[in-house]
Amino acid sequence: ISTIQERQIIIRDEIEAVKQLEQAQYDINRSFLKIGEILFTISERQLYLQWGYDSIWEFIESNDRFEFERRTAEMLMRIWRYFGPSSTLPIKSTILAEIGYTKSYFLTMLRKEGILTNANLEEWIDKAINMSVRQFKKEVDKALGKEMKEDDNWVSFSFRVPPEDMDKINEAIYAIAKLEGIPTEEISKMRGT
Numbered sequence: 001i002s003t004i005q006e007r008q009i010i011i012r013d014e015i016e017a018v019k020q021l022e023q024a025q026y027d028i029n030r031s032f033l034k035i036g037e038i039l040f041t042i043s044e045r046q047l048y049l050q051w052g053y054d055s056i057w058e059f060i061e062s063n064d065r066f067e068f069e070r071r072t073a074e075m076l077m078r079i080w081r082y083f084g085p086s087s088t089l090p091i092k093s094t095i096l097a098e099i100g101y102t103k104s105y106f107l108t109m110l111r112k113e114g115i116l117t118n119a120n121l122e123e124w125i126d127k128a129i130n131m132s133v134r135q136f137k138k139e140v141d142k143a144l145g146k147e148m149k150e151d152d153n154w155v156s157f158s159f160r161v162p163p164e165d166m167d168k169i170n171e172a173i174y175a176i177a178k179l180e181g182i183p184t185e186e187i188s189k190m191r192g193t
Contacts, residue, residue, distance in 0.1 A: 029097035032104075035068070036076035036086065043077060071181045083109045089118065095125060102178055103128040106140045115143050134182060 039056065042048060048059040068076075079101060082099050083091040091112060096104050107124060110116035116124055128136055161169050177187050 009112050028096055029100050030093065032076055032101040033072075033080065033093050033096055033135045036078075036080035040077045040080040078108050081112050089116070089121065091121070091125070095129075099125070099128040100133075101173070102133050103131075103136050104110065106137060110140060110143060113144060132183065133178065 039060075042059070043056045048054075051059065053059040053062065056073075060066055060068075060070065060073055079096065081087060082098060083089060083104065092105075099107070107116055107121065107128060110124065125140055142145050174184065174187060177184070
């Protein structure tokens with residue numbers, strides 16, 4: 001059987017396709033924890049100094065093979081710092097992988113403000129697992145006392161950008177939308193707006 005035929009078999013078998021996609025997603029989410037752990041270790045031990053860098057950020061920025069920026073690195077280290085095995089409120093890596101890095105980051109906001117505690121940890125984990133990113137963000141914002149928008153619709157506006165910058169603009173839009181808990185399909189429907 002050729003590779004193309006194998007793919008067609010997987011695509012025809014929805015159950016197997018879903019299972020493989022879930023595993024791939026889980027693998028991605030485990031990777032974010034590993035990246036956070038490695039960056040946290042480098043930062044805590046100041047290993048970057050031994051390697052000739054003044055900061056961890058200089059180390060990250062000087063390596064063009066890394067596909068994450070400072071903001072992402074900060075998020076991943078923060079998740080590891082707040083919920084890694086040596087933290088005061090450890091969460092099993094399998095659970096964090098199931099939750100995903102966006103919702104795990106939202107949990108760090110609750111922890112920082114003292115809202116997430118040992119007493120309510122299971123409740124918040126259950127919400128994170130069972131809610132969409134958007135729903136969970138709303139729940140976190142409510143717990144943090146942030147004002148809720150009456151109208152949760154997008155505001156449309158247009159602007160022109162040079163074609164060579166379009167990919168960067170799209171990348172920023174998707175990153176912000178993900179942090180805001182807006183589903184990718186909703187963004188895709190609004191192309192050009």
